[in-house]
Amino acid sequence: MNFYSVRAIYMFEMARTWRTLLQSVATPVISTSLYFVVFGSAIGSRMVDIDGVSYGAFIIPGLIMLTLLMQSISNASFGIYMPKFSGTIYEVLSAPISYVEIVLGYVGAAATKSVILGLIILVTATFFVDYRIEHPIWMFSFLVLTSITFSFLGFVIGIWADGFEKLQIVPMMIVTPLVFLGGTFYSIDMLPSFWQGVTLLNPVVYLVSGFRWSFYGVSDVHIAVSTGMTFGFLVLFVGLVWWIFKTGYKLKS
């Protein structure tokens, strides 16, 4: 393992984050806070409790999940897309490092940033709603695992994308709808049984459900299923990254 190389990529990516603090940290925190204000404090006070949890508290895990997914994907995809776009990728490709080290640097930095963001939002939420965390270790594990998993997906997207538009398509057109329909704002028990069945096809349901379980001990699907699905995604995306480097897809002619 080439420690200095991994560190160089990691630090480079983290420096990019600090340089764009407003966009990379402030924006997601503010937009999530808006949800807390509108759905948590304002509308939430008129809503009945779900599974014994106040509505404002109920939506916190889902909203953090939304941020984690969006930010992991956009960070990791941007991180690897920019060098391709500007041409500086030549240096990474010509460096004496393996693909594992390249991925460790880029995905590690993107995941780190998502975890930090998740924690900031968690703290921010305390200003708007009361909530509890019953299983903090599980909560943190889900936070980290989801960040890593979707940073891998972001890395794949960043390599696949050949324009800025494609970078936006997956987070905006696929991830956002899946999160909104994945039980972020409601328990899937509240849906008619047919739609409950359909909803179970949405992979994000398992992520949100597991994450919410770590907060309140209640979930739509069993925690073991959630954990299994999260690892399933990780394996899938890691496999995709492995295939990309194996074939040199869009990186090397």
Place this chain on the structure above:
Amino acid sequence: MPPIISVQGLNKTYASGFEALKNLDLDINTGEIFALLGPNGAGKTTLISIICGIANPTRGTVTADGHDILTDFRQARAKIGLVPQELATDAFETVWATVNFSRGLFGKAPNPEHLEKILRQLSLWDKRDSKIKALSGGMKRRVMIAKALSHEPKILFLDEPTAGVDVELRRDMWEMVRGLREQGVTIILTTHYIEEAEEMADRIGVISQGEIILVEEKTALMRKLGKKQLTLSLRDPLSKVPESLASMPLTLSEDGRELNYNFDSQQEHSGISELLKELDSQGVEFRDLRTRESSLEDIFVGLVHGQ
């Protein structure tokens, strides 16, 4: 001493079916400055990209300092620095940060003294805290060279280093390249400027349509190319070259009206004045005289088109 870079039977066919390199063999000697000349699309950049790990070879082997570039890529690539043709820099980084990044990326422990030395050599020290986007094109080119040198490579590739660079920077760059060679760095540069190859290189290779068509010591090449021809148009045709001039490299045209004399313009003593004195004493008069020399450029164009 074994060659520092050895390319054997290298073949590159792109997905489009275009064959960029055809069974290319090339050895680069340790410590030399090697100039790779060739027209656009000849395969110069493809060759460099493969050696540096940016493109995959279709067939063939390459070793750098004895390490195979595929099976032993860590060792091989650690030895190589690359300055690509395109100006590609991280616009928002400072000069210092980007050079530091490059050193780390190549697996070297931080060494601020070394980086300072490089930046000073390249007149970038004053700009170390500037963002790269604020620099001029020539300065950006220097930054790319600094990045390539940050990990103390034994081999440096300069792909068209002086394309679009002003005269002063070109002089500086030549100076720097010479300095690097004195430190034992092997330099491979590609260029369109024949003058540059002439000025810098120890050996010159010409690549055309994916094949190396010539590799020669520059001095040997210059000697060949340095040949000049003096043509004398005679007032009265001769039937043969006069006896007393037989030892000189003279040829007579078929009609006997032109006497051609080959000489070496690189030599101090061309023998022209002896020839003219002798002709005078023999009573051979001439109406006109002209000299012609083939430049490196002529030969280069001839080689490339003569295929």
